[in-house]
Amino acid sequence: MTSDVHARPTLLIVEDDPSTLRLLASVFEDSYDTYSATTGEEALAVARREHPDLIRLDRHLPDIAGWEVYRRVVADPDVE
Numbered sequence: 001m002t003s004d005v006h007a008r009p010t011l012l013i014v015e016d017d018p019s020t021l022r023l024l025a026s027v028f029e030d031s032y033d034t035y036s037a038t039t040g041e042e043a044l045a046v047a048r049r050e051h052p053d054l055i056r057l058d059r060h061l062p063d064i065a066g067w068e069v070y071r072r073v074v075a076d077p078d079v080e
Contacts, residue, residue: 008033012052014043014069016061024056040064044072047079 011032015021016039025034035050037043040061047055055073059066073079 009053010035010050012037012043012046012050012055014038014040014055014061014066015058017058020058028056038062040066040069043069044076044079047073048076051080 009032011028012035013021013024013028014037015024018038021036021038025036028034032054035046035052037046038061040063043055043057043061046052057066057070061069064072
């Protein structure tokens with residue numbers, strides 16, 4: 001479901017490697033308004049604030065495993 005605030009769908013890219021993050025952002029920039037996070041805690045904060053339509057999640061993050069971030073996002077009522 002597309003957010004009412006944005007004309008295009010929104011994508012949160014969660015990636016701790018800077019070059020991979022830049023590559024993914026460039027791949028998706030024509031189709032999505034993108035946000036980025038480099039840690040699991042940052043990803044959770046951005047997801048709560050921005051309510052992205054889609055999240056591209058790295059499984060290996062420096063603070064929280066990607067699967068744990070996924071579990072928390074799904075369980076969080078503040079992330080729609």
